[in-house]
Amino acid sequence: MFAEERAKLALIEGRLRGVVAGARAQAAAIQAGGDAPAAEAIARAADALEAAALGPLEEMKQRIDRTGAELRAAADQASASLDALEQQGIGQVQALLAQIQAAVSGALEALAALRAAVRALPREVLPPIDALSKKLDELSSLAAAGVALLDGVMSQGVAALGAIPAASLPKPLVDPTMAAIQGALDAALPPIARGAKTAGEQLAALGRQIEDQITTVKGQVLGQLDAFVSATSAQIDAAVSPVAAQLQAIQRQSDALVAQIGAQVDSVKSRTVAHILGAKAQVPPAVDSLIARLGVQIDAAERQIQGTVAGARARAAARVAAAEEAARRSGATVTTEASDATDGGETPSKKTGSIPRPRRQSG
Numbered sequence: 600m601f602a603e604e605r606a607k608l609a610l611i612e613g614r615l616r617g618v619v620a621g622a623r624a625q626a627a628a629i630q631a632g633g634d635a636p637a638a639e640a641i642a643r644a645a646d647a648l649e650a651a652a653l654g655p656l657e658e659m660k661q662r663i664d665r666t667g668a669e670l671r672a673a674a675d676q677a678s679a680s681l682d683a684l685e686q687q688g689i690g691q692v693q694a695l696l697a698q699i700q701a702a703v704s705g706a707l708e709a710l711a712a713l714r715a716a717v718r719a720l721p722r723e724v725l726p727p728i729d730a731l732s733k734k735l736d737e738l739s740s741l742a743a744a745g746v747a748l749l750d751g752v753m754s755q756g757v758a759a760l761g762a763i764p765a766a767s768l769p770k771p772l773v774d775p776t777m778a779a780i781q782g783a784l785d786a787a788l789p790p791i792a793r794g795a796k797t798a799g800e801q802l803a804a805l806g807r808q809i810e811d812q813i814t815t816v817k818g819q820v821l822g823q824l825d826a827f828v829s830a831t832s833a834q835i836d837a838a839v840s841p842v843a844a845q846l847q848a849i850q851r852q853s854d855a856l857v858a859q860i861g862a863q864v865d866s867v868k869s870r871t872v873a874h875i876l877g878a879k880a881q882v883p884p885a886v887d888s889l890i891a892r893l894g895v896q897i898d899a900a901e902r903q904i905q906g907t908v909a910g911a912r913a914r915a916a917a918r919v920a921a922a923e924e925a926a927r928r929s930g931a932t933v934t935t936e937a938s939d940a941t942d943g944g945e946t947p948s949k950k951t952g953s954i955p956r957p958r959r960q961s962g
Contacts (some may be wrong), residue, residue: 600667601879604886608656608663611890611897615652618897619645622904629911637911641904648900652893659889669877677871681864688860695849695856704843716831837847 620646630638 600670601663601882604663604882605660607890608660608903611652611893612656615648615656615893615897618901618904619649622648622900624682624906625908629908632911632915634911634914637907637914640907641911644900644904644907648896651896659886662885663882666878670878673871673874676848677867680867684860684863684867688856691856692853695853699846699849701847702842705842 622641626638626641626645629641
């Protein structure tokens with residue numbers, strides 16, 4: 600973070616240290632040449648430049664470090680807040696799912712009980728009906744057997760009369776016999792006929808009674824079935840309607856929860872991004888302003904140092920020229936050791952941080 604600004608600060612700091620180092624080297628050379636005041640002036644200028652520039656540079660670097668740490672902390676805090684919102688949302692969604700599960704489970708239990716009751720109804724109703732059907736079959740068989748019995752008696756009576764050889768028997772013998780048989784038949788057939796009639800009437804009455812009872816039971820059963828179906832339908836509606844209403848309410852709660860969490864997430868993101876962008880936007884202008892100010896200070900100090908160096912060199916050159924002139928007049932050979940002492944090697948220029956050394960003057 601802030602890599603470009605750090606590079607700019609490193610560049611201006613490198614220039615500053617180069618100028619300061621070059622000025623101190625020049626001060627040492629001038630000191631060796633015997634111009635102590637100029638050397639001290641250059642050293643003071645270098646120290647002043649270093650003191651004036653390094654402090655703001657260090658403060659700016661510390662500010663960049665603090666800003667970077669604050670932005671990382673803000674990002675971490677935003678991430679933690681988003682994680683907390685996520686966990687909170689998951690917990691609330693799980694609570695809603697538990698409510699849905701409870702509602703559905705309750706409805707399923709109620710429907711299972713109703714389903715069991717409906718399935719058990721045929722097993723409870725059909726056995727008595729099957730038993731009644733068997734009784735009716737037995738009654739029909741009994742009636743058929745009675746009719747068959749009556750038919751058999753009548754057939755036996757007719758067959759007995761037909762089997763008597765009345766034509767071949769003497770009339771005095773036949774008449775009493777026929778009279779006796781006829782009397783027996785007359786005595787037996789009316790009770791049989793009455794019994795058959797009575798049995799038929801009883802069977803018919805029993806049939807009508809059973810039919811009436813079946814109709815009555817049928818009406819009762821159908822009424823009970825209608826009541827059962829109505830009650831069952833009402834129970835189903837009572838079990839389903841609250842579940843549907845609860846599911847709709849849970850759906851609304853879920854929608855509201857999602858919207859709320861989304862708004863909170865957007866708010867955290869917006870605040871964090873705004874804070875980061877605002878903090879990052881403040882650093883580049885501050886760095887550029889500091890670099891421009893330091894550049895002005897370095898340029899001014901470098902001009903001051905160069906002026907002092909130039910004055911020292913001019914004075915040294917004047918001393919050498921005066922010595923050479925005196926030596927020439929006196930006929931002595933003047934060496935240029937003083938000039939060598941004042942040069943002390945090349946000094947930094949304005950562009951590269953060093954000042955060009957003057958050429959040695961020869962006599």
